[in-house]
Amino acid sequence: MCHAVNLLYLKISIMAQTVLHTAASRGGADHGWLKSYHTFSFSSYFNPERIQFGALRVLNDDSVDGGMGFGEHPHDNMEIISLPLEGALQHKDSMGNIATIEPGEIQAMSAGTGIYHTEYNKDKSKPVKFLQIWVFPNKRNVDPRYDQKKIDLPEQPNQLVQILSPDQDDAGIWIHQDAWFNLGKLEENTAVDYSIHKKGNGAYIFVLEGKVTVNGQALDSRDGYGIWDTENFTIQANTNAEFLIMDVPMEF
């Protein structure tokens, strides 16, 4: 009896914990020129059940009309990652960086002690669509920094490509947090295994396009799914699919 109870506890303790955020359940903001879907509480959207997934605090799915954008505004103490999906985004900041990012590139800013910047759609006629992702830093008040990198897409399909890590010498861009981001592009009826990088981390999967199943949970385009208290999981593509895996500390 005691042995059976112990086994039951063991089974429960090693079971992954999960959270599902369907696309339709996200918060929304329509400012005319800006349409944004917020997975987590942001600006005027507040839902105490949707604050963060570990160190992942913001996941905004933004579309900015042609020629429009965000005027000068400040940031501090946050790792801010932009991932363009369509169009081109122009960036200008108080450190003197002027840059354009397009699909196939990733941008990161460590806001640290403070930074001002603008972000505009470079194209006058077509919208720019991008993800803006904020990760809590592992240290406050770092020196502000800007970085932008081209993503090295794999030659073979059905592989993950790392686009962010905490290590300056590792693949992709780096940030001040023990976080790893991977992009996946799978063909229908293929699957890929993912191993969590660090004990205590969890993974948040955001489906960019198509349908996938993770840990038995079916996901559609723009659904988000967090999984933690596990070491690995499998993503199965039910259609051709693209997704982003954000592997972040659950406590920090």
Added chain:
Amino acid sequence: MAKKTEILVIGTNEKIRETVLRLLNTNSMWQAMGVGTVEEAVAKCMETTYEVLLIGAGLTDELETLLITEIKAIQPSIHIIPHYGGGSGLLFAEIYLALGINNEA
């Protein structure tokens, strides 16, 4: 007339601090004041009872620790929270959570 929620903001970057104050004061039920040093924060807390102290960017770890110790000694019930992001993105949620407000959406 209901009493406004008093919020004290500390941060060394004056421009960002002014932005945060402007954003907080758009809520008619909040009254936010800003300071740039621990000494100024202590002086403000001797004059006014604040419900929230928001710690913005720019203080060293040692100064943040000193700030928390000194302010808690003056106002034990104050909610002291670090601010992240530098603008409107997380600001309102930080205050709602500190005040235990659950339905501002």
